Amino acid sequence: MSPPPPLAAREHLREQRFSTIWKQDLHDIFVDVAPYYDRANFVASLGLFNWFRSSFMATLVVAPGQRVLDVCAGTNAVGIALLQREPGLEVHAMDRSAAMQEVGRQRAQALGLSIDSVIGDVHVIPFPDNYFDTVTLTYATRHLRVKEVFKEIHRVLKPGGCFCHGDMLRPANPVVEKLYYGYLRACLSFTGLLFRSGTAAMNAKKYFIDALEMFYSADELSEVLRETGFTDVSAKTLLAGMIGFHRAAKSR
Numbered sequence: 001m002s003p004p005p006p007l008a009a010r011e012h013l014r015e016q017r018f019s020t021i022w023k024q025d026l027h028d029i030f031v032d033v034a035p036y037y038d039r040a041n042f043v044a045s046l047g048l049f050n051w052f053r054s055s056f057m058a059t060l061v062v063a064p065g066q067r068v069l070d071v072c073a074g075t076n077a078v079g080i081a082l083l084q085r086e087p088g089l090e091v092h093a094m095d096r097s098a099a100m101q102e103v104g105r106q107r108a109q110a111l112g113l114s115i116d117s118v119i120g121d122v123h124v125i126p127f128p129d130n131y132f133d134t135v136t137l138t139y140a141t142r143h144l145r146v147k148e149v150f151k152e153i154h155r156v157l158k159p160g161g162c163f164c165h166g167d168m169l170r171p172a173n174p175v176v177e178k179l180y181y182g183y184l185r186a187c188l189s190f191t192g193l194l195f196r197s198g199t200a201a202m203n204a205k206k207y208f209i210d211a212l213e214m215f216y217s218a219d220e221l222s223e224v225l226r227e228t229g230f231t232d233v234s235a236k237t238l239l240a241g242m243i244g245f246h247r248a249a250k251s252r
């Protein structure tokens with residue numbers, strides 16, 4: 001395990017190393033994973049995923065009538081939790097995977113909730129400038145050109161609006177980092193067998209850990225948020241920095 005490259009070079013190196021996977025393989029992986037995605041998260045996190053979710057949701061402050069966009073929304077877990085808390089919100093979801101969004105649509109419909117869905121690549125968000133009060137992004141940033149996406153999110157937020165981010169992060173402590181990757185390696189093999197993952201998901205095990213190794217610690221991600229124009233950046237971490245939640249504002 002080598003230390004990650006310096007912050008200034010990180011985005012370029014991430015793209016060099018992973019762009020083929022981001023463009024081609026990820027789509028097949030999420031088609032494979034969509035039917036069991038939520039159950040697999042629960043198992044892989046040893047039942048802690050609901051705690052991760054509720055800790056993230058606790059960072060969101062919303063009011064009736066506000067407009068929220070959840071990007072890389074997957075199966076709509078965030079949008080559903082938001083509408084259950086505040087039915088007066090207008091919630092939009094965006095994801096490149098129609099398969100993940102179809103599971104999300106069915107989940108929302110079963111609960112009598114309505115989430116507007118856009119299928120597309122989050123590097124270009126098809127909404128006007130200054131449009132949303134809140135934008136959320138959870139558990140997908142490792143698969144993205146981070147600075148580009150953060151700039152797009154900044155563009156579509158209203159002045160004074162808030163970006164709430166939650167993800168697995170690279171622990172800053174190398175010992176914790178090593179233990180974490182060891183656990184993930186075992187756990188991805190186990191969930192792959194348990195949920196009978198197809199070839200696409202089974203082949204992605206190495207990528208998931210490599211991408212985390214090249215990702216950001218909580219402090220580094222705060223720095224990237226500031227670099228891309230956000231202010232009032234704050235972060236909270238769980239489990240020694242393995243999971244992190246950031247709030248960042250667009251200045252008025």
Ligand SMILES: C[S@@+](CC[C@H](N)C(=O)[O-])C[C@H]1O[C@@H](n2cnc3c(N)ncnc32)[C@H](O)[C@@H]1O
Nearest residue numbers: 030072073074095096097100121122138139140
């Ligand atoms: C691990 S899932 C996270 C889903 C959801 N945010 C959650 O917290 O459960 C990652 C999602 O990001 C989506 N995704 C990955 N790259 C994307 C891109 N470039 N544009 C839009 N969605 C993307 C995938 O299709 C997948 O649904």
